[in-house]
Amino acid sequence: xxxxxxxxxxxxxxxxxxxFGIPHxxxxxxxxxxxxxxxxxxxxxxxxxxxxxxxxKVIGFMQARVGPNRVGPKGLLQPFADLIxxxxxxxxxxxxxxxYLFITAPLMTLIPSFAAWAVxxxxxxxxxxxxxAGLLYVLAMTSLGVYGIIVxxxxxxxxxxxxxxxxxxxxxxxxxxxxxxxxxxVLMAAGSLNLVDIVEAQAGRSFFxxxxxxxxxxxxxxFVSGVAETNRAPFDVAEGESEIVAGFHVEYSGITFAxxxxxxxxxxxxxxxxxVLMFLGGWLPPVSFLDFGEVGNAFWFISKTALVLFFxxxxxxxxxxxxxxxxxRLGWKVFIPITIIWIVVIGVATFYTPFGGxxx
Amino acid sequence: xxxxxxxxYLFSAVLVFxxxxxxxxxxxxxxxxxxxxxxxxxxxxxxxxxxxxxAIVLILVYVGAxxxxxxxxxxxxxxxxxxxxxxxxxxxxxxxVIAVIMLAEMIWVLQKGSFSLANMPRPEPKxxxxxxxxxxxxVLYTExxxxxxxxxxxxxxxxxxxxxxxxxxxxxxxxxxxxxxxAVQAEDRLRVVSMKSEQPKRGDDK
Numbered sequence: 001x002x003x004x005x006x007x008x009x010x011x012x013x014x015x016x017x018x019x020f021g022i023p024h025x026x027x028x029x030x031x032x033x034x035x036x037x038x039x040x041x042x043x044x045x046x047x048x049x050x051x052x053x054x055x056x057k058v059i060g061f062m063q064a065r066v067g068p069n070r071v072g073p074k075g076l077l078q079p080f081a082d083l084i085x086x087x088x089x090x091x092x093x094x095x096x097x098x099x100y101l102f103i104t105a106p107l108m109t110l111i112p113s114f115a116a117w118a119v120x121x122x123x124x125x126x127x128x129x130x131x132x133a134g135l136l137y138v139l140a141m142t143s144l145g146v147y148g149i150i151v152x153x154x155x156x157x158x159x160x161x162x163x164x165x166x167x168x169x170x171x172x173x174x175x176x177x178x179x180x181x182x183x184x185x186v187l188m189a190a191g192s193l194n195l196v197d198i199v200e201a202q203a204g205r206s207f208f209x210x211x212x213x214x215x216x217x218x219x220x221x222x223f224v225s226g227v228a229e230t231n232r233a234p235f236d237v238a239e240g241e242s243e244i245v246a247g248f249h250v251e252y253s254g255i256t257f258a259x260x261x262x263x264x265x266x267x268x269x270x271x272x273x274x275x276v277l278m279f280l281g282g283w284l285p286p287v288s289f290l291d292f293g294e295v296g297n298a299f300w301f302i303s304k305t306a307l308v309l310f311f312x313x314x315x316x317x318x319x320x321x322x323x324x325x326x327x328x329r330l331g332w333k334v335f336i337p338i339t340i341i342w343i344v345v346i347g348v349a350t351f352y353t354p355f356g357g358x359x360x
Numbered sequence: 361x362x363x364x365x366x367x368x369y370l371f372s373a374v375l376v377f378x379x380x381x382x383x384x385x386x387x388x389x390x391x392x393x394x395x396x397x398x399x400x401x402x403x404x405x406x407x408x409x410x411x412x413x414x415a416i417v418l419i420l421v422y423v424g425a426x427x428x429x430x431x432x433x434x435x436x437x438x439x440x441x442x443x444x445x446x447x448x449x450x451x452x453x454x455x456x457v458i459a460v461i462m463l464a465e466m467i468w469v470l471q472k473g474s475f476s477l478a479n480m481p482r483p484e485p486k487x488x489x490x491x492x493x494x495x496x497x498x499v500l501y502t503e504x505x506x507x508x509x510x511x512x513x514x515x516x517x518x519x520x521x522x523x524x525x526x527x528x529x530x531x532x533x534x535x536x537x538x539x540x541x542x543a544v545q546a547e548d549r550l551r552v553v554s555m556k557s558e559q560p561k562r563g564d565d566k
Contacts (some may be wrong), residue, residue, distance in 0.1 A: 026363060101393075132491045136416045143424025147396070150428065154389060154435050162435075169432055173425065193493055329538045 010035065036128050040117050048265040049079035055313045062317040089254035094157055097251070101155035106252070106259035109148025113266040116141035120273055121196045123283045123297035134195040135183055138274060142179075142229065145267060146172045149231075149238070149248050152260070156251040164247025167324065168231055168238030174331035175225040181339035182222040185215050186278045188346050189359045199282030206288065210281035214359045217342045219279040221335045223308070226271035228327065230264060232312055234319035235327055272308035273301075280304050368408050375401035392431045399423050410486055413493045 014027035053068065053075070060067025068075035093102055119134040121127035131137060146169055153165020187193060189211060190201040202210045212219045228235040239247030249260045276282060281304075283297035290296070322330070349355045378397040385391050399422045406415040473479060486492075500508050 101390075131412070133412055133416055133493050136413070136420065136493075140416050140420040140424060143420055143428075146424075146428055147393075147431075150431055150435070151393070166432070166436075169428060173428055176425070325536065326538055326542070 006035070037118075040128060041114060044114070044117065044266065044269065045262075047269055048262055049083065051265045051269065051309065052082070052261070053079050054309075055316070058310070058313045059317045062314075083258065086258040087255050091254040091256050092251070094251050097157045098155040101151050102251075103256065105148045105152035105155055106256045106263065107148070108151060109145050109263040110259050110266070112141045112144035113263050113270055116270055119195060120270075120277065121199065121282065122301055123294055124196055124200065125294065126298065127196060130194070130196055133193045135187060135193040135198065138195075139180060139183060142267075142270070143176055145263070148260075148263065152252070153248040156248075158251050160244040160246075160250050161248050163244050164238050164250070167244075168248055171231070171235065171238065171327055171331070172229055174328060175228040175335070178221055178331060178335035178339055179225045179229065181336060181343065182215075182218040182225070183278065185218040185339065185343050185346055186211060188343065188350070189215060195277055195282075199277055199284065202281045203284055204288075207281060207286040210279065210284070212279040215279065215342070215346075217338050219275075221339050222279065223271075223275050223311075225331070225335060226275060227312065227315060228331065230267045230271055230312075232264075232268065233316040234322050236321060237324050237327060268312050269305065269309060272305045272312070275308050276301065276304040280308070364408055368405060371401045371404040371408070375405065388434045388437065389431065392427065392434050395430075396423055396427050399427065409483070411492065413496055 010028060010031045013031050014024055017027035017031070018024040056078070057067040057075075068078040071077040071081045091103075093099055116138050118129045119127070119131055119137050121130070149168045149172070150165050153161045153163075153168075156162070186198060190198040192198060192201065204210075231238045237243075237247075239249065244250070249257060252260060283301040285291045285296065285300050290300075292299070346359050350359060375398055378394045378401065381394040382391050382398060385394060399418060403415040403418040403423075406412075406418065469475075
């Protein structure tokens with residue numbers, strides 16, 4: 001019924017487009033892909049909106065406050081109120097700012113964080129593009145987000161924005177290496193770059209077969225680097241409000257500011273989902289008797305992602321901001337050596353000792 | 361025209377345009393950003409050739425890391441365009457000669473036919489389940505293992521040389537030692553002295 005309606009709808013839209021001289025087959029293909037993309041993006045946008053709400057509520061609770069409770073029942077419409085407010089505000093472009101780059105910079109951060117979702121499997125079947133080099137693709141997309149920040153800082157023509165951009169760029173480049181090496185460990189253990197294969201390699205009777213246990217150092221390094229990569233507290237010196245006002249987005253207002261905000265939260269959800277896929281068994285149930293089929297798989301994936309996302313909010317409410325030189329030290333002198341050592345441990349254990357099975 | 365051809369022409373057009381912009385645009389930051397665009401489009405063209413591993417690595421390494429650092433440096437430079445253009449007429453003849461030589465070389469190489477359609481047949485489409493990454497890894501670590509290792513050593517030497525060249529040891533510089541700062545314990549900084557509480561004498565608070 002639904003699939004019939006879907007094919008009727010896509011076919012008729014393709015027919016309409018075909019009038020403009022575009023081959024029907026291409027139009028149909030394009031329309032179907034757009035539908036699948038929207039099926040991922042719209043829930044993601046709603047998740048982003050409610051992550052901001054959850055963050056304010058959770059931090060409010062941790063600080064013995066109420067949090068937003070005015071708009072709608074229990075403040076549930078607060079994200080939409082914020083969005084409408086930001087959309088109606090004027091976009092101020094600073095004097096002597098580089099107009100085009102200033103406007104494109106928020107999009108440059110937003111697009112990669114959405115594009116990475118194309119290869120993320122929600123269950124073993126529900127994945128938009130099940131490509132072979134999925135892990136590499138994700139790594140490539142997350143490494144592009146830094147452009148928006150650098151360009152925003154430069155195009156704003158403001159010293160605080162510029163300082164924020166420099167801090168952020170140095171930090172992201174440093175932590176990206178640790179992240180990449182942590183993923184090399186996952187790749188060695190799973191023997192594949194395909195995200196579906198990586199999750200399926202973690203299958204076992206219970207959550208002790210997931211990679212968080214054999215790759216524990218890499219799990220910690222990956223997650224902490226993910227927090228640093230998204231410029232979240234305690235690594236949020238890029239927007240350290242006590243020193244450089246708000247960092248790279250100090251000159252942004254209205255919808256352009258909202259896009260930066262959206263990108264930050266979309267990145268948080270992305271990093272959580274990737275941590276779940278790589279180290280916490282993706283859609284696999286925590287114990288094998290809790291396997292409820294396809295719907296259950298999606299439920300486990302989403303609830304694990306939500307749990308990891310909660311840590312981001314918890315960190316923000318708990319830890320004081322790192323000092324900048326200590327961030328750099330942690331990235332270059334602590335995390336990168338740990339990951340390299342663990343890669344060697346995995347390799348040696350697999351080929352020269354009988355303990356190789358522990359990592360697979 | 362198939363969809364692959366259409367996308368090839370589209371990406372190539374953007375690639376040529378952005379490559380031309382890199383060398384003609386005045387603002388160095390914009391030039392660097394156009395170079396990024398050129399890299400991304402080159403990766404797309406590779407993708408249409410089914411070289412997905414190389415395409416993604418091009419984006420990951422060149423766009424995600426090298427160009428970020430490049431942009432980082434270019435943004436901080438204060439480039440005076442007038443001074444750069446000063447010697448234009450003086451260097452024009454020698455530059456022109458080099459350009460003509462390079463052009464002649466390129467025409468000569470391309471005319472020999474080694475890039476002709478006969479010598480470069482259309483690659484066979486690979487079957488489903490063919491993993492570019494796996495194939496590349498298998499060749500790199502078996503057939504080409506020595507060239508691969510030598511290249512790795514050369515890169516390592518370059519890294520160490522770059523650090524050695526830029527490392528300056530100046531005497532009398534005060535520096536922080538984060539490891540000592542992190543390792544510090546409360547006892548090192550704070551001494552808790554136990555003493556009897558004192559009764560304030562009457563009239564002391566005046």
